[in-house]
Amino acid sequence: MKQSPQLKQVQENMRPGVLTLHGFLGTDKRDLVEILEEDEAEVRRLGTSHRAIADKMVALRDRGKAGLGEFIDVEPNFEVKVDSVRGGIPSPFGGPGLIPKTNSTVRNTRLGREIVYTDINIHLIGEHGFYEGKGSLFRLEPHELVEILEINPEEQQTELPQ
Secondary structure (H helix, E strand, O other), X not given: OOOOHHHHHHHHXXXXXXXXXXXXXXXXXXXXXXXXXXXXXXXXXXXXXXXXXXXXXXXHHHXXXXXXXXXXXXXXXXXXXXXXXXXXXXXXXXOOOOEEEEEEEEEEOOOOEEEXXXXXXXXXXXXXXXXXXXOOOOOOOHHHXXXXXXXXXXXXXXXXXX
């Protein structure tokens, strides 16, 4: 697919120094449309959706907020810590308002692995299917999210046990 003028402008917004110091593209030299298409294909191969991934990220973040900056246990086998700082960041895709600067660290105790993501990651994945460019400080690989967050492709379940 050819990159539209709108996506070209979004890609310009993602460059270092425009909305954030380091930007959203890292060392990735591909057009934004190519990045989006590759991640879309990977998510399909995994048998899930961007929305299911983002919903699980939100569910774990929301449960982790109860820890007030400390790790708390979240069943069945997660430890979650949520840190936030003042302020927000606009989406490079545009839209109203700022997205809070919140970092969530999720440890999967069964796998012995952890992943860190931000609220802007949740927004970019859930609304735009964008996991950031290769080499970006906050790039998230779809397969790692699916594995570590235990997103079941058959059930597409986003609810966590209470």
